[in-house]
Amino acid sequence: MRVEREKRTIIEPKVLKGFRDFLPSMEIPKKAIVNKLEEHFSLYGFVPIDTPVLEYTEVLLGKGGGETDKQIFHFLDNGERDVAMRFDLTVPFARFLALHQNELAFPFKRFHINKVWRGENPQKGRYREFTQCDFDIVGADNAEADYEILAMMESSFQVMGVTDFKFSVAHRGLFNAFLTHLGVEEKSTEILRIVDKLKKIGTDEVSALLKECTGTKEKAEDILSYINVENPDEPFLTTLERLSSLAGGEIEHTARMKAIYGYLSDAGIEDHFTLDPSITRGLDYYTGIVYETFLTELPHFGSVCSGGRYNDLASLYTKEQLPGVGSSIGLDRLLAALEELESPVIQRASSSDLIILCLDESLRSWYDQLARRFRSEGIRTDAYLLNKKMGAQFKYAEANHIPYGLSCGTLEKSAGKVTLKNLKTREMHQMISIEEAISIIKRN
RNA sequence: GUGGAAGUAGUUCAAUGGUAGAGCACCAGAUUGUGGUUCUGGCUGUUGCGGGUUCGAGCCCCGUCUUCCACCCCA
Numbered sequence: 272m273r274v275e276r277e278k279r280t281i282i283e284p285k286v287l288k289g290f291r292d293f294l295p296s297m298e299i300p301k302k303a304i305v306n307k308l309e310e311h312f313s314l315y316g317f318v319p320i321d322t323p324v325l326e327y328t329e330v331l332l333g334k335g336g337g338e339t340d341k342q343i344f345h346f347l348d349n350g351e352r353d354v355a356m357r358f359d360l361t362v363p364f365a366r367f368l369a370l371h372q373n374e375l376a377f378p379f380k381r382f383h384i385n386k387v388w389r390g391e392n393p394q395k396g397r398y399r400e401f402t403q404c405d406f407d408i409v410g411a412d413n414a415e416a417d418y419e420i421l422a423m424m425e426s427s428f429q430v431m432g433v434t435d436f437k438f439s440v441a442h443r444g445l446f447n448a449f450l451t452h453l454g455v456e457e458k459s460t461e462i463l464r465i466v467d468k469l470k471k472i473g474t475d476e477v478s479a480l481l482k483e484c485t486g487t488k489e490k491a492e493d494i495l496s497y498i499n500v501e502n503p504d505e506p507f508l509t510t511l512e513r514l515s516s517l518a519g520g521e522i523e524h525t526a527r528m529k530a531i532y533g534y535l536s537d538a539g540i541e542d543h544f545t546l547d548p549s550i551t552r553g554l555d556y557y558t559g560i561v562y563e564t565f566l567t568e569l570p571h572f573g574s575v576c577s578g579g580r581y582n583d584l585a586s587l588y589t590k591e592q593l594p595g596v597g598s599s600i601g602l603d604r605l606l607a608a609l610e611e612l613e614s615p616v617i618q619r620a621s622s623s624d625l626i627i628l629c630l631d632e633s634l635r636s637w638y639d640q641l642a643r644r645f646r647s648e649g650i651r652t653d654a655y656l657l658n659k660k661m662g663a664q665f666k667y668a669e670a671n672h673i674p675y676g677l678s679c680g681t682l683e684k685s686a687g688k689v690t691l692k693n694l695k696t697r698e699m700h701q702m703i704s705i706e707e708a709i710s711i712i713k714r715n
Numbered sequence: 716g717u718g719g720a721a722g723u724a725g726u727u728c729a730a731u732g733g734u735a736g737a738g739c740a741c742c743a744g745a746u747u748g749u750g751g752u753u754c755u756g757g758c759u760g761u762u763g764c765g766g767g768u769u770c771g772a773g774c775c776c777c778g779u780c781u782u783c784c785a786c787c788c789c790a
Binding site (some may be wrong): 283285359401464526554563575604646671680690 | 764781790
């Protein structure tokens with residue numbers, strides 16, 4: 272038997288580049304965050320949907336192709352169909368809308384939390400397989416819908432326990448109006464990409480690239496003056512007025528942004544939002560407001576939550592016009608950032624709230640009854656399964672970050688009491704009632 | 716996909732081309748109706764993988780994989 276085992280070839284237990292295993296220390300906080308977000312989205316009346324991992328390649332790539340840009344995983348399936356793995360949740364959602372619009376009530380508000388795949392070169396916070404948390408509103412092209420998405424972004428970060436973040440907001444439509452006013456609208460895609468690099472390569476580099484792109488120094492400077500906020504503390508509405516006049520007194524988009532900002536102010540959350548005209552978003556389907564989210568202490572990680580308004584995304588698949596606005600949280604990037612920040616969101620992850628220690632093997636049945644009682648109170652309770660020394664049991668509890676231990680023997684059983692120990696402070700609550708123990712655990 | 720840097724025990728790091736080591740962690744034992752100290756013993760490595768040069772390679776050379784960084788793009 273043993274000889275046979277040693278002879279057998281061992282397959283190297285490797286995983287693909289950019290793909291990862293999740294150990295409990297990461298999967299527990301990830302699951303906890305997902306659960307909180309799902310509950311939170313539901314509070315706003317959003318409903319969950321799901322779509323297939325695989326789609327026809329033509330469905331995901333749209334008309335323009337651009338396969339190399341999207342770095343999509345695609346292949347022929349066993350029936351020779353040209354298939355691809357979804358690289359985001361928005362494009363499959365557009366397909367979903369076109370297919371099911373008769374079965375949906377609009378405005379349709381959905382959320383979708385699942386994995387997506389991109390064949391990019393991985394880096395820290397950038398993976399080939401990662402989870403997106405999308406939430407979108409379709410069928411409402413107004414400031415109220417735009418605001419609701421922004422408000423949900425803000426409250427979602429609060430719910431996740433993330434504190435140091437900033438939302439950078441801009442308006443693609445307003446920027447396009449400005450470019451038209453300048454007479455360079457045919458170069459807009461290229462200009463957007465250059466502008467997007469401002470924070471990374473600096474003003475001088477961007478200026479040089481813009482000059483090259485537009486052909487004149489004046490236009491490059493005009494664009495720079497539009498995107499470059501000299502005064503970072505300039506009030507939102509002042510910046511907006513400035514952009515509006517630069518765009519030739521544009522009215523429609525300015526009014527929309529004003530209305531959105533009004534709602535943010537009324538809700539008292541406007542401080543989290545900055546009007547940053549250098550935010551453009553590379554994706555060309557955006558038509559209105561766009562936004563990115565940066566963690567104050569780790570701006571180089573990139574955006575952890577981005578999105579915007581797209582008023583004709585579904586037009587690839589249907590003649591019906593379905594205006595949408597939405598946002599997507601990059602959960603894996605966010606978790607990587609929180610890990611680097613040694614955030615309590617990750618470090619506090621525990622497998623359970625209470626462990627029932629085994630002092631006396633003959634009391635197993637009673638331990639089980641205690642466990643059932645605590646579980647019925649919604650307390651995650653782990654009954655230690657082995658008959659080991661206390662030291663080993665405490666080590667197990669510590670490794671799993673379990674805050675409380677119940678250490679009970681025949682004394683407690685005959686008295687109808689329990690002894691609860693705070694495993695961190697090592698404080699003992701001896702001979703207390705089960706109800707007292709429950710309230711102590713719940714208080715924490 | 717292109718360019719650059721790095722890969723040694725679970726982890727942090729050593730080792731002039733000459734027997735691969737240390738701390739922490741881990742496991743076992745002693746003591747204990749209760750683990751942070753102490754003591755004793757122990758384990759962990761095909762030096763990422765595959766070739767080459769050499770009497771001899773963790774070290775030099777080539778390839779490959781992975782990670783990290785930049786480009787690109789983005790969550």
